[in-house]
Amino acid sequence: MGFESIARTHEASPRPARRPGRLAARLSPLAGLAGSRTTLVGLAIVLFWVAAAVFAPLLSPYPPNATAMLGATHPTPSAAHLLGTDHLGRDILSRVLWGARRVLTVAPIAVLSAAVVGCFLGLVAGYYRGIADLLISRVADILLSFPVIILYMIVLTLFGSSALNIILVIAITKAPIIARIVRGLTLELREREYVAAAKMRGEGALFIMLVEILPNARGPLIVDMCLRMGYTTITIGVLGFLGIGLPPPDPDWGGMVKDTYGMMSVWPHMSLIPCAAISSLVIGFNLLAIGLRERAFRA
Amino acid sequence: MPEPAPVLELDRVRLSFMTRKGELNVTPGLSLALARGEALGLVGESGSGKSTVAFSIVRYLGPLGRVVSGRILFEGRDTAAMSEAELRAIRGRRIAMVYQDPMSSLNPVMTIERQLMEVPRLHEGVGEEEARARATAMLAEVNFADPAAIMARYPHQLSGGQQQRIVIAMALIGRPTLLIMDEPTTGLDVTVEAAVLDLVSALRKRHDTALLFISHNLGTVAQVCDRIAVLYGGELVEEGSIREVFANPRHPYTRGLLDCLPRLGRSKHESKLRPIPGQALSPLARPPGCGFAPRCPHAEPERCMAAPIPSLAVPGEPGHRARCVKVGELASWRPEPGAPGEDRDEAKSPVLLKAEKLAKSYRQSISTFGRSGRPVKALNAVDLVLRRGETLAIVGESGCGKSTFARILSGLEVASAGRVELDGEEIGARRVEARPNSLKRKLQMVFQNPDSTLNPSHRVGYSVARALKRLKGLGTAAAADGTRRLFEVVSLAPELAERTPQQLSGGQKQRVAIARALAGDPDIVIADEPVSSLDVSVQAAIINLLSELQAECRESLIFISHDLAVVRYLADHVAVMYLGKVVEFGPTDAVFAPPHHPYTEALLSAVPVPDPEQRSQRIILEGTLPSAIDLPAGCPFASRCPRKVGEICDTTPPPEQQLEGGHRIACHIPAKELERLNAASAAEKER
Numbered sequence: 001m002g003f004e005s006i007a008r009t010h011e012a013s014p015r016p017a018r019r020p021g022r023l024a025a026r027l028s029p030l031a032g033l034a035g036s037r038t039t040l041v042g043l044a045i046v047l048f049w050v051a052a053a054v055f056a057p058l059l060s061p062y063p064p065n066a067t068a069m070l071g072a073t074h075p076t077p078s079a080a081h082l083l084g085t086d087h088l089g090r091d092i093l094s095r096v097l098w099g100a101r102r103v104l105t106v107a108p109i110a111v112l113s114a115a116v117v118g119c120f121l122g123l124v125a126g127y128y129r130g131i132a133d134l135l136i137s138r139v140a141d142i143l144l145s146f147p148v149i150i151l152y153m154i155v156l157t158l159f160g161s162s163a164l165n166i167i168l169v170i171a172i173t174k175a176p177i178i179a180r181i182v183r184g185l186t187l188e189l190r191e192r193e194y195v196a197a198a199k200m201r202g203e204g205a206l207f208i209m210l211v212e213i214l215p216n217a218r219g220p221l222i223v224d225m226c227l228r229m230g231y232t233t234i235t236i237g238v239l240g241f242l243g244i245g246l247p248p249p250d251p252d253w254g255g256m257v258k259d260t261y262g263m264m265s266v267w268p269h270m271s272l273i274p275c276a277a278i279s280s281l282v283i284g285f286n287l288l289a290i291g292l293r294e295r296a297f298r299a
Numbered sequence: 300m301p302e303p304a305p306v307l308e309l310d311r312v313r314l315s316f317m318t319r320k321g322e323l324n325v326t327p328g329l330s331l332a333l334a335r336g337e338a339l340g341l342v343g344e345s346g347s348g349k350s351t352v353a354f355s356i357v358r359y360l361g362p363l364g365r366v367v368s369g370r371i372l373f374e375g376r377d378t379a380a381m382s383e384a385e386l387r388a389i390r391g392r393r394i395a396m397v398y399q400d401p402m403s404s405l406n407p408v409m410t411i412e413r414q415l416m417e418v419p420r421l422h423e424g425v426g427e428e429e430a431r432a433r434a435t436a437m438l439a440e441v442n443f444a445d446p447a448a449i450m451a452r453y454p455h456q457l458s459g460g461q462q463q464r465i466v467i468a469m470a471l472i473g474r475p476t477l478l479i480m481d482e483p484t485t486g487l488d489v490t491v492e493a494a495v496l497d498l499v500s501a502l503r504k505r506h507d508t509a510l511l512f513i514s515h516n517l518g519t520v521a522q523v524c525d526r527i528a529v530l531y532g533g534e535l536v537e538e539g540s541i542r543e544v545f546a547n548p549r550h551p552y553t554r555g556l557l558d559c560l561p562r563l564g565r566s567k568h569e570s571k572l573r574p575i576p577g578q579a580l581s582p583l584a585r586p587p588g589c590g591f592a593p594r595c596p597h598a599e600p601e602r603c604m605a606a607p608i609p610s611l612a613v614p615g616e617p618g619h620r621a622r623c624v625k626v627g628e629l630a631s632w633r634p635e636p637g638a639p640g641e642d643r644d645e646a647k648s649p650v651l652l653k654a655e656k657l658a659k660s661y662r663q664s665i666s667t668f669g670r671s672g673r674p675v676k677a678l679n680a681v682d683l684v685l686r687r688g689e690t691l692a693i694v695g696e697s698g699c700g701k702s703t704f705a706r707i708l709s710g711l712e713v714a715s716a717g718r719v720e721l722d723g724e725e726i727g728a729r730r731v732e733a734r735p736n737s738l739k740r741k742l743q744m745v746f747q748n749p750d751s752t753l754n755p756s757h758r759v760g761y762s763v764a765r766a767l768k769r770l771k772g773l774g775t776a777a778a779a780d781g782t783r784r785l786f787e788v789v790s791l792a793p794e795l796a797e798r799t800p801q802q803l804s805g806g807q808k809q810r811v812a813i814a815r816a817l818a819g820d821p822d823i824v825i826a827d828e829p830v831s832s833l834d835v836s837v838q839a840a841i842i843n844l845l846s847e848l849q850a851e852c853r854e855s856l857i858f859i860s861h862d863l864a865v866v867r868y869l870a871d872h873v874a875v876m877y878l879g880k881v882v883e884f885g886p887t888d889a890v891f892a893p894p895h896h897p898y899t900e901a902l903l904s905a906v907p908v909p910d911p912e913q914r915s916q917r918i919i920l921e922g923t924l925p926s927a928i929d930l931p932a933g934c935p936f937a938s939r940c941p942r943k944v945g946e947i948c949d950t951t952p953p954p955e956q957q958l959e960g961g962h963r964i965a966c967h968i969p970a971k972e973l974e975r976l977n978a979a980s981a982a983e984k985e986r
Contacts, residue, residue: 193746193747194751194754196709196711196744196746197746197762197766197812198765199711200731200739200743201766201770201815201818202739203765203769205732212754215757216755218756
């Protein structure tokens with residue numbers, strides 16, 4: 001005999017339903033951004049650069065690679081070149097704006113790819129444990145113990161430094177870190193009673209990992225991805241500085257520093273401005289991460 | 300003779316949390332006094348503000364908490380006027396606190412000796428030698444046989460009960476005038492709880508310490524305190540001596556609390572429990588009149604709900620006051636009534652589940668290169684039988700293997716040896732992933748922790764709907780329909796299915812969990828401590844629901860609990876487990892009547908009874924649970940058994956004595972002799 005046959009009255013709903021939107025509920029770490037000043041400042045900086053990247057063609061006064069002879073002789077900031085020009089007479093403002101466009105395409109794609117791979121490996125290692133965990137964790141350890149700069153140099157000189165290769169190499173080196181975080185969270189979440197309940201109603205392992213466990217790891221994951229974006233910005237800058245970044249002559253913040261740091265004592269603005277661009281974006285991502293983390297801990 | 304000043308006095312204290320949304324009022328104006336050497340029990344359900352009151356006394360309210368108005372006087376001095384330095388001098392020295400979780404009160408990297416010595420050294424500036432002497436003396440006072448051995452240890456090397464005794468020693472070593480205990484025994488097993496309560500009673504009398512004892516458990520308060528104050532929604536609804544309040548409760552809420560407790564000796568066949576209807580008062584919506592009126596069976600709108608209710612003296616009982624306009628009108632209270640219970644179904648139904656020599660051992664540590672360490676034996680040759688439609692309760696203290704048994708049945712663990720048959724089909728060696736859906740459907744589980752039973756990322760209806768889809772193969776529309784039906788079955792408004800778990804109360808979450816377990820029309824529902832983290836009034840409602848559903852759906856119920864009163868009430872058969880073994884098994888009436896296994900007897904005597912007339916002579920179990928790694932060769936209970944007969948208990952496993960009606964006891968003492976011993980100690984209690 002089943003429950004269908006039971007008739008019963010229930011208590012009236014005591015509280016009016018407070019329904020957060022479905023998306024808002026899912027992204028709750030992002031929901032109350034307005035609450036924290038740290039988050040707001042971080043978000044403002046990041047959005048500033050996103051706007052610069054999106055509207056670079058409209059905002060920049062000159063084409064990024066156009067040289068001006070006048071600029072080359074008088075490179076300091078002037079009315080014609082608000083941030084001055086570099087040693088080849090290229091407008092620094094235009095190059096910084098176009099450079100933002102490159103960083104903010106490569107970094108998110110790289111971090112997202114790392115997150116997808118890392119989440120999957122972390123879920124598998126944490127959920128199955130045993131031999132799967134052993135393999136994944138040890139491979140991750142090996143990758144993490146390798147000096148990444150040398151790895152970047154080897155891979156990018158061997159295969160050439162295209163945007164795709166940079167994305168791939170960053171994703172490969174960042175994925176183990178994310179996998180470790182997700183593995184740790186999964187080890188804890190897999191013991192929750194709702195996971196046991198899901199097993200007992202016959203859900204498959206993939207369903208449990210993706211629908212029952214992963215959504216509950218989203219808070220720390222979103223925070224970590226913000227941090228990861230900052231680090232990736234630095235990495236892209238470093239690659240540019242080492243000359244294995246995005247291919248010239250298109251503007252790249254790290255590359256701009258590399259081209260001009262020799263003239264530091266005479267015309268410091270040429271390298272300091274791209275440096276400031278890198279730092280501010282990194283700080284923006286970090287502040288955002290700190291703010292989100294504070295929120296996650298308060299909740 | 301003039302009354303000496305009270306140790307603690309709260310004078311119309313209004314406590315609030317200043318949140319972004321405005322003032323969240325915890326107590327609108329609480330007054331209470333605690334005389335020197337007196338023990339006051341502060342009782343209330345979660346959210347009643349009892350812990351906030353305790354913290355306010357030592358001004359630990361956090362950044363948001365405020366004493367908005369009123370005064371808190373400690374030994375006649377207003378704590379609000381004290382400087383931080385003065386407060387520091389009082390905290391720990393004059394006022395000591397003991398919290399629920401002893402592990403969080405102890406520093407894990409300091410030895411017990413250092414932690415104990417720190418108190419007198421810091422507060423009184425005494426020398427190393429004197430501090431050590433005081434620590435040793437204090438440890439002896441909290442019943443440690445060998446203080447020197449304990450002093451050298453670290454907190455993690457002690458059991459929960461030992462840790463709590465250390466915390467009590469730390470609290471009392473500064474010779475405080477006021478001891479505040481916030482749910483000090485809630486996390487402990489009954490036998491350990493009994494020992495701690497006895498200790499607290501004895502020590503506070505010896506040291507003449509005033510005690511503020513905060514608890515949700517009326518039984519423990521009745522055992523320890525002189526006076527009781529009942530808190531509802533931050534208001535003191537009733538206050539008086541223990542005897543007066545328990546014999547003659549005048550506030551309907553106090554009566555409700557007493558009524559919804561299952562008492563030892565009552566069963567579902569005699570009467571239903573009476574839960575308090577409705578939901579606890581939210582501090583955000585405080586009505587102008589009596590806060591309890593919306594849930595009160597005696598409420599009259601014009602008298603109770605219009606204006607604030609004053610605290611009125613109970614006629615004929617000085618010192619006994621209740622905040623109820625009908626204080627003199629309510630009929631006298633009787634503990635017994637309740638709706639008539641279900642009829643007993645005497646016919647023996649067929650065996651549904653049978654466990655034979657079931658054993659489970661775990662390897663201890665897992666390192667990178669394989670497993671090492673000696674196995675921990677969680678279950679050791681368990682034999683149990685469950686018949687269709689009956690309720691089997693498994694009782695025992697933490698570590699006895701009752702949850703492991705449940706996890707093997709549900710397929711979350713596999714047995715190491717032995718068999719479990721469900722309808723003749725072997726299931727003990729099959730993980731839940733390896734069981735076909737038809738088998739999964741038969742066995743479902745209700746879990747212990749309401750906060751972890753529902754996925755916080757999904758709406759609560761989701762898990763019920765998924766269960767219907769997976770176990771019954773329903774489509775989306777049919778599953779939504781079935782979810783609504785199931786919510787009605789467990790007395791929840793179907794709209795609640797759209798909420799997230801955070802928006803539901805603990806009791807509501809547990810109802811959803813029950814609905815989820817029922818989705819596949821199971822043959823057996825396993826409930827692992829389903830009510831242990833709920834308030835008593837909610838607990839009563841859930842127990843009623845479980846027993847009603849079982850009567851209607853005819854499913855079998857395996858009810859795992861440490862609460863003997865609940866087990867007595869709900870179960871048809873009881874299995875008492877100790878250290879992975881069933882030491883006593885039989886029909887409920889037989890297990891709860893002599894002859895008892897010595898362990899069952901100790902458990903029964905340890906239950907704190909909500910009746911001050913029965914401050915029972917408890918059997919205090921000495922020693923700690925033996926390690927499950929080196930199981931004793933003989934009787935598992937031998938090391939702590941007060942009735943141990945001799946060497947045979949240590950060396951030879953006790954025989955299973957088969958008694959009438961399927962009742963069996965594993966003990967070397969013959970049943971007849973046990974019965975005589977039980978009767979003798981019962982007679983001693985009477986005297």
